[in-house]
Amino acid sequence: MPLAARREERRARLVEAAFELFGTQGEAGVSVRAVCRACGLHARYFYESFADTGQLLGAVYDTVAAELSGRLLAALAAAGDDRAVRVRAGIRTVLDFSSADPRRGRVLFTEARANPVLAARRQAAQTALMDEVLHEETRTRPAVDPRLARVSAAMFTGAMVELAQQWLSGTLGDDLDAVVDHAARQLAPHVA
Incomplete structure (x- = not known):
């Protein structure tokens, strides 16, 4: 070798x-x-x-985030062009991925808040998600006001992070379908 x-x-x-x-x-x-x-x-x-464990933890975060990103892109591609279906697929993928192996959720959402290396990675991942949501918004609704699109993207991104944290902590119960349904209904006026 x-x-x-x-x-x-x-x-x-x-x-x-x-x-x-x-x-x-x-x-x-x-x-x-x-x-x-x-x-x-x-x-x-x-x-x-x-060089140190901080770099190693950064590599761990990057590995898990890349796996989530791959699954999310596949789920969105399978969902087609219907915005509401894509939103549901995105919510389900993030929550399911994070809870199917609790180590993933810990790396991406819970422990990542305290460690400076992971917090920086998490912030970069959130910014990338917001940019992707903004791109999706302007792709599917080209006439949307750019400021309103940015506000919607910021709100969706922040809500998804908080939703994942609450899901992982168990405060939302254990029925993934119910959580996805409710979250999608809350977002429905913004994705129709």
Whole structure:
């Protein structure tokens, strides 16, 4: 196996170990020693890929966010062009992805608020989501006032983050269909 491939394989093992530790124990469970022990690598291999655990946690966040993004794009593509159907598909995908494996939700929404590296990643992800929603708004409604489109995109993005946090905390119950239905009805006047 070429050296570059071995390095990439070791890096992937470190990220996977950190995902498991962070997702089950939180930031306190992620140390160089704990991650290396979990994936069976020497610390020198950690520093081959990462300067510190902050960089590693950033890689964990990026990995989980990219997986969510891929699933979200696939769900939206399958939903077609009907705006209401696309909104429902988006809400369902985010909530289902985040709760199907609680480690994902912890990385993306709950623990990401306290850690500065993850908070910065989360802010960048929120901005990217807002830009995508804004693009979708102007694509499907070209005559919409740009300021109103930006306000709608900001509100939708903020609402989705809060909805995900509340869903993951269990305060919305455990019926995903009911939560998606209610959220979609709340947004219906804005997506029709």
